[in-house]
Amino acid sequence: MNSKLSLYNSLTRQKELFVPINPPFVGLYVCGPTVYSDVHLGNVRTFISFDMVYRYLKYIGYNVRYVRNITDAGHLTNDRGEGVNRIESQSQLEKLEPMEIVQKYTVGFHDVCRLFNLHRPTIEPTATGHIVEQIEMTKELISNGFAYEANGSVYFNVNAYNEKKHNYGKLSGRNTEELIAGYRDLDGQDEKRNSTDFALWKKASPAHIMRWPSPWGEGFPGWHLECSVMSTKYLGKTFDIHGGGMDLKFPHHECEIAQNIGVTGVEPVKYWMHTNMLNFNGQKMSKSLGNSILPLELITGNHPLLDKGYSPMTIRLLFLQSHYSSESDITLKGLQDSEKGLRRLLNAAQYLETLTVSDKVDSDKESEILQLVDRCQEVMDDDFNTAKLIATLYEMASQINVFYNDNKKCPVSNDALVRFSNAFKGFLFDVLGITNENESANTDTLDKVMQLVIDIRKSARENKDWSTSDMIRDALKDAKVILKDNKDGTSYEVE
């Protein structure tokens, strides 16, 4: 673990050296989806980013406990009191039980995760599985003087919290008075003492299906509470990294901090990480603009704004080509570029397997490739700069191609070639989580059939029977098999 990883901490607003609380263990908590509809593509970007973070932490030797929750209760459309439970409203729409909605979209979410080659979190807890703990935490907050009951609901008391010299708003740079001023006109006649207060527990109306008994009557937990409860339960009072999309910074993460401090008195998270938003053709995806696009629509191409489908790995590479903290934009041009880039990298990975060392060692060349090896880790240590990592991998791919064209011989020591090869494959496959989607197509059977076709074409070419030779090549192209005539024979590739 000789890494010098540093990362941008949203809480301190600066890049900091990553020092785990209890090495070699690292606790990572990421806010997961609310399973009330198909997972949003922007959410997928966030999860890909943290998948990469998880992978890199493991790559450099940490033992990571990765907790990503499933929100299956309590997420209100309006946190201010008159909220509608998203899962309930969807269940009415689809005429299904709330738990059927939860099940349906949890399964769908997991399917999407698999497509994009996301590692499973080591713990994936659900809000409904932690109702007891949420009630306990609410009780503690009341007894600590940070919450009050009103009419069967319980609210967090932001003023009481601030009076104890805590600072609600420090993560998102907000101050409570301004928030109150901003809320004034929106404020209804609700049970809260102050408009910045937020629900820990909500009383269930008679029509409400998702309900649990509590000391304050039948109700359901507030949205922010589950993350506080589950992160503390599985990662401890203070843990290393908490991640999520920027849109969750306020109010969700702000409330989480307040709840945790209200119970434990200590700062819950050492490093906060926020991923930036995903746009489509330069605009935020939104239903009203009609440019909202689902992961499966992007993969299948079944959407009016798409020319065709793009593979999950093409999309994954596109996302990782920009830094997690920058906005990312999906455009057709970008997807097409990424598709080509992906092929370039995967081809290089394939060529790499055929390389051997040559008799003589070119020490300049050797130090050049070892420099590329070192750079992979250097750039990742700098706040997970996947954009730079991919640039480095492209340079490595160029190098591989040069060797490949030079009789597949590398003028470097065996040790250097092994290190180079391990770095290229390790960073491409293990860290970036790219997989070779075509591997399954290259079966043994296909290999043998193709060898036969290539041999037949070869004899045609030897007889200068170009029409037969080209006919074979064109027909294969229709079948998405590309022939490449190299100096030392013909190889094929499934598109």
Added chain:
RNA sequence: GGUCGUGUGGCCGAGUGGCUAGGCAGAGCUCUGCAAAAGCUUCUACAGCGGUUCGAAUCCGUUCACGACCUCCA
């Protein structure tokens, strides 16, 4: 209105006080029966205006533009 962020070559996208990012596209060349692939070469930018500095795309100020969150949308 408040908080935060962004503006880089034809396009995407890193970087952030002096040193070629990288990719895609374009042009030329090599290889090839022709292609494809690959290689080599080439094109070389930092929104405008001030300022600091020996030197700024990078720091400071300012103007303009765009975006996010604060309010349902991840």
